[in-house]
Every structure is written in structure tokens, then in C-alpha cells.
Amino acid sequence: MSDWHVHVFTSTYAADVSGVCSAMYELGGMTVLHDPSGCNSTYTTHDEPRWYDSDSQMFVSGLDELTAVYGDDNVVVDNVTRAAKALNPRFITLCGASIPHIIAFDFKGVARLIEEKTGLPVLPVPTDGLRLYTSGVGLAQRAFLRRFGVHSAEKRKGAVNLLGVTPIDFSRQEIVDAMKEALTARGYTVNACFSMGDSFEKLTKASEAEVNVVVSSAGFLPAKYLQAKYHMPYVVGTPIGKKMGDALSDAISKAMGTGENVSAVSPAEEDSADLLIIGEEVLSKSLARAIALETGERCRVLFPDPDEGIDEDRLLSMIGKARTVIADPLYRPAVETQGATLIPLPHEGYSGRIYRALIPVFCGDGFDISAFLLGGCS
Amino acid sequence: MTPGYHEMKDMPFTYNADDGLLYSSPCRGVWNIVHYGLLVPEGHQIYVCPTSCLRGVVLTTAEMGAMDHLSTITVGEDNILNGDMEEELLHGTEKILNTLKKRPRMVMIFTSCIHHFLAVNYQRVYKLLRKEYPDIDFIDCYMDPIMRRKIPADPSLRRQILRVLKKAPKDPKRCSFVGNCFPMNEYCDIYQHLVSNGIAISDLTTMKNYDEFRLMETSSVNFTFHRKADWAGKDLEIRLQQRWVSLHNGYDYDRIDADMERASESMGIPAPREEEIRRQRELTDRALDHCREALAGTPVSLDYTAVENPLELALFLIERGFHVESVLIDSIVESKEVFEALQKRAPHLKVYSSLDPSMRQVLRSHEGKIVAIGQKSAYFNDTDYFVNLTENAGMYGYRGIRRLMALVEEAAAKKKPMRDLVQHKGWHAGPSFEDLCEMERRREAGNV
Numbered sequence: 137m138s139d140w141h142v143h144v145f146t147s148t149y150a151a152d153v154s155g156v157c158s159a160m161y162e163l164g165g166m167t168v169l170h171d172p173s174g175c176n177s178t179y180t181t182h183d184e185p186r187w188y189d190s191d192s193q194m195f196v197s198g199l200d201e202l203t204a205v206y207g208d209d210n211v212v213v214d215n216v217t218r219a220a221k222a223l224n225p226r227f228i229t230l231c232g233a234s235i236p237h238i239i240a241f242d243f244k245g246v247a248r249l250i251e252e253k254t255g256l257p258v259l260p261v262p263t264d265g266l267r268l269y270t271s272g273v274g275l276a277q278r279a280f281l282r283r284f285g286v287h288s289a290e291k292r293k294g295a296v297n298l299l300g301v302t303p304i305d306f307s308r309q310e311i312v313d314a315m316k317e318a319l320t321a322r323g324y325t326v327n328a329c330f331s332m333g334d335s336f337e338k339l340t341k342a343s344e345a346e347v348n349v350v351v352s353s354a355g356f357l358p359a360k361y362l363q364a365k366y367h368m369p370y371v372v373g374t375p376i377g378k379k380m381g382d383a384l385s386d387a388i389s390k391a392m393g394t395g396e397n398v399s400a401v402s403p404a405e406e407d408s409a410d411l412l413i414i415g416e417e418v419l420s421k422s423l424a425r426a427i428a429l430e431t432g433e434r435c436r437v438l439f440p441d442p443d444e445g446i447d448e449d450r451l452l453s454m455i456g457k458a459r460t461v462i463a464d465p466l467y468r469p470a471v472e473t474q475g476a477t478l479i480p481l482p483h484e485g486y487s488g489r490i491y492r493a494l495i496p497v498f499c500g501d502g503f504d505i506s507a508f509l510l511g512g513c514s
Numbered sequence: 515m516t517p518g519y520h521e522m523k524d525m526p527f528t529y530n531a532d533d534g535l536l537y538s539s540p541c542r543g544v545w546n547i548v549h550y551g552l553l554v555p556e557g558h559q560i561y562v563c564p565t566s567c568l569r570g571v572v573l574t575t576a577e578m579g580a581m582d583h584l585s586t587i588t589v590g591e592d593n594i595l596n597g598d599m600e601e602e603l604l605h606g607t608e609k610i611l612n613t614l615k616k617r618p619r620m621v622m623i624f625t626s627c628i629h630h631f632l633a634v635n636y637q638r639v640y641k642l643l644r645k646e647y648p649d650i651d652f653i654d655c656y657m658d659p660i661m662r663r664k665i666p667a668d669p670s671l672r673r674q675i676l677r678v679l680k681k682a683p684k685d686p687k688r689c690s691f692v693g694n695c696f697p698m699n700e701y702c703d704i705y706q707h708l709v710s711n712g713i714a715i716s717d718l719t720t721m722k723n724y725d726e727f728r729l730m731e732t733s734s735v736n737f738t739f740h741r742k743a744d745w746a747g748k749d750l751e752i753r754l755q756q757r758w759v760s761l762h763n764g765y766d767y768d769r770i771d772a773d774m775e776r777a778s779e780s781m782g783i784p785a786p787r788e789e790e791i792r793r794q795r796e797l798t799d800r801a802l803d804h805c806r807e808a809l810a811g812t813p814v815s816l817d818y819t820a821v822e823n824p825l826e827l828a829l830f831l832i833e834r835g836f837h838v839e840s841v842l843i844d845s846i847v848e849s850k851e852v853f854e855a856l857q858k859r860a861p862h863l864k865v866y867s868s869l870d871p872s873m874r875q876v877l878r879s880h881e882g883k884i885v886a887i888g889q890k891s892a893y894f895n896d897t898d899y900f901v902n903l904t905e906n907a908g909m910y911g912y913r914g915i916r917r918l919m920a921l922v923e924e925a926a927a928k929k930k931p932m933r934d935l936v937q938h939k940g941w942h943a944g945p946s947f948e949d950l951c952e953m954e955r956r957r958e959a960g961n962v
Contacts, residue, residue: 142606143586144613151566172659177538178570188540191875195535215534219871234564234628265566465954488573493951
């Protein structure tokens with residue numbers, strides 16, 4: 137019987153709490169993960185490539201049994217206040233894992249109490265440790281925009297925001313830079329990149345852009361927020377290779393002209409396709425479109441559900457129908473069991489840091505799709 | 515390192531850094547429960563947790579290239595709402611066991627914090643599983659950091675793994691080393707002494723198959739070298755009436771001799787003779803002198819991830835003329851006698867906590883050369899001159915001290931790529947990233 141909970145031999149995707157920490161990492165704040173411990177070192181070890189070389193503030197609250205049973209929120213309030221006074225962050229983000237979730241921890245109320253004590257803005261991001269990173273990144277970016285977003289009456293002509301950008305999907309800054317370059321080369325200006333490589337101030341001015349580009353599924357939530365708040369349309373797609381860059385550019389142009397949302401990616405299901413892509417939704421669908429445009433080959437896409445990840449039985453069934461699979465190397469045993477060939481494309485959100493050195497610069501015009509299909513990441 | 519420290523004279527004996535927000539440094543050499551569980555030959559681990567907790571254990575395993583020894587059951591919102599944790603655990607385990615290509619002999623099932631709070635009756639599930647799979651030993655294990663103040667997961671696991679051992683006739687010529695991560699042999703006095711007196715030793719770290727593991731139930735005595743192993747030693751003594759001898763992994767010569775005598779008495783063999791003790795002491799003194807001269811006054815920093823008793827080591831080295839500048843600890847594990855002696859001897863010794871949030875922004879550097887013993891002291895002093903080890907690395911007694919001195923000398927003479935080494939998860943537990951990437955390149959090349 138199929139059961140998404142059970143993973144006999146496959147890995148698991150990064151969790152929502154890592155998504156929050158990752159999205160806030162470069163913005164000068166302090167992120168507090170309300171949890172006993174463990175989630176913090178998981179994030180710093182496997183989901184955060186910037187940890188060693190910077191001093192961004194991310195801590196765990198060290199919730200213990202008695203504090204949870206008594207519901208004594210003063211402990212976290214006092215501890216965060218003490219640390220904030222010592223380290224003087226620009227703002228504080230408060231997220232949490234499964235125990236705060238089941239004891240109905242009041243993120244908003246506690247954030248308010250900490251705010252009163254520290255005088256600093258405190259952003260409650262009610263994660264539960266049960267969902268995937270895309271959910272956490274989205275919630276964090278929306279929380280940032282809600283609190284710090286500044287309304288701009290004037291739009292910057294040709295300006296776009298990139299939403300859903302963290303190292304969990306994009307690994308290194310050079311990959312993000314290549315993505316930006318793909319847009320600037322086509323006449324657009326990147327107004328704000330949420331949240332790699334741009335300053336706090338830049339991100340507050342998101343509403344100056346004409347269009348938001350959702351480059352990973354983590355970007356959907358902030359995109360929908362910005363649409364509701366500032367009537368900004370969004371485009372879905374990542375510039376992977378030259379032709380996909382052109383397709384995305386056309387979509388942005390259309391959205392700017394019509395004010396409507398536009399998708400530049402392929403649909404997930406192409407039943408007769410021999411090529412299967414496994415990975416994050418928007419990136420995988422963008423790669424599928426890029427392959428279709430460059431080689432004419434159609435692809436199917438299997439991506440994790442934010443609540444359930446990837447069902448192992450469905451995974452095997454879909455691999456079983458494919459001849460070639462583009463996926464993280466940790467999927468290799470599943471691919472080889474089914475007699476298919478793997479083209480490895482490492483993903484930090486799945487295998488963490490293990491294959492980081494093999495992640496190619498997959499964004500931008502310089503990414504050669506045909507060569508990749510022949511040689512993978514070697 | 516810039517401020518963020520306390521001077522030894524100002525430290526309270528009750529000090530514990532697990533009080534407030536906690537910082538996680540990039541140093542990852544210390545073993546976690548996954549590493550330890552993987553020592554069990556023919557074992558399989560199943561973690562039952564929310565995604566956020568699973569991620570760490572799964573990638574620990576993946577980094578060891580051991581994914582065929584671990585499976586997971588993700589706790590979802592639906593399980594919380596439906597109250598079907600027991601059913602999920604039962605059916606999930608059945609599915610895993612029915613899918614695995616090779617039947618494990620032992621299955622360690624790790625439940626998590628959330629199971630305590632939802633009062634999950636997992637013992638009932640294990641009972642059903644034991645009935646359904648009589649050829650498999652099922653062990654209840656715990657990854658529940660919310661209980662860390664009462665029942666820390668690591669010592670709990672070292673005990674739980676041995677819960678499968680049954681009462682059996684004792685072999686007077688067999689003993690076990692219990693709860694250590696690394697083989698206790700070449701640099702361990704007790705090992706040498708027992709072996710030379712014809713005693714067989716069972717040590718989980720060197721076992722090849724499950725039958726060898728089960729042989730531990732015939733041991734007459736269990737020796738432990740770490741506090742984390744105390745629960746295991748005590749549990750076996752109560753359940754199986756195997757004598758438990760806890761050995762102090764320290765630096766006091768008289769205490770080492772007393773431990774050796776106790777150990778010998780427990781196995782009914784003669785204790786080391788006086789001339790042998792004298793020889794060992796002389797060799798060790800010489801090694802210490804040699805190391806001190808080689809360092810030529812170079813300061814030393816050490817931390818609790820490297821050795822079992824960091825303050826005792828600091829005191830020992832200072833008494834031997836070494837310049838110990840700083841110590842990183844998160845609690846005080848030594849006796850009050852050692853603590854007070856160190857306060858008296860080195861009142862200005864710098865004591866850092868690696869967990870304190872202020873350590874995130876401490877200036878990680880050191881003016882001039884410093885030699886570190888342990889990953890955390892190396893990281894915070896930003897020195898490539900360091901001894902890379904964790905949890906005493908199989909060292910005990912005079913041989914252990916001499917080995918440590920040799921490693922310090924070696925560290926002082928030759929740089930190591932600290933940045934890469936300290937980030938590797940589980941010291942000596944698996945291949946490096948470079949190896950894994952190279953393996954992947956080769957596999958891919960085979961496909962092209």
C-alpha cells in the first residue's frame with residue numbers, strides 16, 4: 137500500500153524552518169528557531185552554505201520538557217531579549233518546529249512581547265517543522281514584505297523582483313548572478329532579489345518593480361501577497377539556458393503589458409516522455425521547458441509536495457516509465473533499480489552539502505543544455 | 515579570540531551553558547546517534563519524526579554513504595490530527611522490512627519529541643512487531659532532545675542497543691568494552707593488559723557480525739571509558755549481573771594505577787607489576803617533556819569535544835609546564851577537587867562556552883601561533899595547528915597520554931586543513947565530500 141510517510145531508502149527535503157532561516161540570513165536580523173535542539177545544527181550543517189564564512193545570527197531556543205508542559209513563554213521571551221540586547225540585530229524572526237506547533241505556541245503574541253521588551257521589530261513566522269523549505273521561505277519572505285515593504289507610487293520601468301531565491305535551491309551567489317545577468321541582458325532591471333545578494337533596504341522597495349518573477353515555488357506566496365497588496369503580476373519561470381531565458385523574457389514582457397500572471401514553464405505531465413526530471417517544482421518545470429526548446433525532447437516532472445515530499449512508490453513508478461532521469465545523485469539507487477540512466481543534478485535542498493562541488497551554474501545563457509544532457513555535472 | 519570568556523577564577527562549579535539561546539558552530543566532528551547506531555553489525559535504523567528532525571539524521575547517513583542502513587517514517591499533520599501514530603509506526607515498519615533486500619538482525623526504531631507529547635503507545639507496536647518478526651531484535655530508541663535534561667539521547671542509545679542482550683552463562687575469560695565510539699586497543703592500557711593475560715574482549719567498534727555482538731552477553735565484566743556509557747554499564751549490571759567497572763579517562767597517574775588494579779581484580783588477573791608501572795610512568799613523563807620542549811612555550815587551547823575531562827587535562831598540562839591559554843566547555847564534568855585545583859593553579863585561564871550566542875560574533879583568530887586540542891578550540895582560534903579528534907579517540911591510561919602528546923607534537927609541527935576537517939560530520943565515521951563527489955564523477959563517467 138502506498139504511503140507517503142514511509143521512505144525506505146530515499147532522503148528527505150529541507151524543512152520549513154531551514155527555509156525561514158535561509159531567507160532571512162543576509163538581512164541583518166536574528167532568527168530564533170523555537171525548538172529543543174537539532175534543527176539548528178541540521179540547518180547550519182546541511183542547508184546553509186554561508187554559515188562558516190559569515191556571522192549572521194541564527195539560534196535555537198533550547199525548548200525543554202518542563203517549559204513546554206507549563207507553556208512558560210517567558211523563558212523564550214527573556215532569552216531572546218537577553219541575546220538581542222547583547223548582539224543588537226536589526227530585527228528578529230521567530231519561527232518554530234513541531235513541539236511549539238502541537239502546544240499551540242502563540243507566535244504572534246510572543247513576537248509582540250519580545251518586541252515590547254527589545255524595541256526591535258519581531259516577525260512571527262509560524263512554521264511547524266512538518267513542511268518543506270519552500271513553505272518556510274515563502275512565509276518568511278511574505279512576513280518581511282508585510283512588515284518592511286514600502287509602498288511606491290512610481291514603478292521603475294522594466295524592473296522585476298526575483299522571488300524564492302535561497303541557497304537551498306540556488307546554492308551559490310554565482311548562480312544567482314547568472315540568473316540576474318540573463319534578465320539584464322534582455323533589458324530588464326533586477327529591482328530586488330529575495331533573498332540572496334541584496335540589501336535589506338533594497339528588499340523593502342519591492343513594490344517599485346513592475347513584475348515579480350517566481351523563480352522557485354517558494355516565491356509563490358510572496359508573489360501572491362505582492363499582487364494582492366500592490367497589484368503586481370507575476371511570472372513563473374527560471375532562466376535556465378538561452379532559449380528558456382528568451383521564453384521567460386517574453387513572459388515578463390507579456391505580464392508587463394497585460395498586468396496578468398504568465399507562466400513560462402512546462403506542465404508537469406507529459407505522459408509519453410522518456411525523460412523525467414525530479415526536483416523543485418519551478419526549477420524542474422523550467423528545465424523541462426528549456427530542454428524542449430533546445431532539443432525538442434519532452435519531459436515529465438516529479439516535484440515534492442510541500443506537505444508530503446515525494447511518495448516513494450510514485451517515485452519508483454515514474455522512474456519505471458522513464459529511460460533517463462535528471463535528479464539529485466541521492467536518487468541514484470532508485471534510478472538504477474528501475475534500470476534507468478541518471479543525469480545527476482545535485483540539489484542542496486535534497487542532498488545538502490554532499491555534492492555542492494558538482495552543482496553547475498545552471499542559470500543564465502551560459503548553461504549549455506545539450507552538453508548537460510550528455511555529461512551531467514562532470 | 516576576543517572577549518566572550520570568563521576567567522577560571524570566576525567560574526561557578528555549577529556552570530552549564532545550556533541555558534538560553536544556543537549557537538551551533540560549524541564543528542561537526544562529534545558523533546551523533548546515527549553514527550553510533552551504525553556500529554551495530556547487520557543493524558537497521560528507522561527514524562520516526564517530522565521532516566525538520568529527519569533531515570539531519572538522513573543526511574548524516576547519506577554523508578557516510580550508508581543510506582541502505584536507514585529508513586524513515588515522516589510524521590505529518592495528518593498523523594497528529596488522526597491520532598494514528600501507532601498505526602503509522604506499525605505499518606511503516608512493516609513496509610520497510612518487507613522492502614529491504616537484506617533482512618536486518620536488529621532494528622532500532624527512533625521516536626521523537628512529538629511522540630512524548632502525544633502519548634504514543636509505541637511499546638504496544640514493538641510488541642506486535644516482535645511477534646510478527648521473531649528473527650529480528652527490535653529496540654526502542656529515542657531522538658527526543660526535548661527530554662535532554664533528564665534522558666539525553668546519546669547515553670540512552672548506548673544503553674538501548676544493549677537491551678537485546680539476554681542473561682547467559684558467563685565466560686570468566688571474556689569482557690566487553692561498552693559505550694565507546696572508537697576501538698580501544700593500541701593506545702589503551704587496559705586493552706594491552708587484558709589481552710596479555712588471555713582475556714577476550716568484545717568491542718562494538720570492531721565487530722563484523724551480529725553473532726559477535728550477541729556474544730557480549732557472555733562477558734563477565736563490562737568496562738566503560740565515558741560518562742555517556744554509564745547508563746549502559748549500570749543497566750547490564752542490573753539486568754545481566756555482569757560486573758560494571760567504570761574507568762576514569764583522566765590524567766592522574768595514581769588514579770590510572772588504581773583503575774588498572776580494579777580492572778585486574780574484576781577479571782581475576784594480576785594487576786600490572788610495580789616495575790611495569792614505573793616504566794609506564796617514566797615513558798609518559800619523557801613523552802610529556804619531549805612535547806613541552808617541542809612546543810617551546812607555544813600556547814595551547816583545548817575543548818570538551820576532544821577529551822572526556824578537559825579541565826583535568828588543562829590542570830595536568832599546566833602542572834607539567836605547558837602554557838594552556840584557553841578551554842572551551844559547556845558544563846563542568848570534573849570533580850570539585852579538580853575544579854578548585856585548576857582555579858588555584860590557573861586563575862586567569864580563559865574559559866569559553868561554544869554554545870553561547872555571543873560566540874557567533876567572537877573574533878575567531880589568535881595573535882601568534884596556538885596549538886589546539888580539538889575541533890572547537892581550533893575553529894574559534896582559527897588555527898590549522900590542531901589535534902583533530904573527538905571523544906578521546908580510543909586513548910586511555912599512560913599509552914593514551916603518550917599518544918596525545920605525540921599528536922600534539924605532530925599538530926604543532928604540521929598544519930592541517932582545519933576548515934575542511936572540522937565541518938566533516940562524525941570524525942572518522944565516513945568518507946569525505948571530496949571522496950563522495952569523486953565517486954559520483956566516476957559513476958557518471960561510467961554512464962557517459
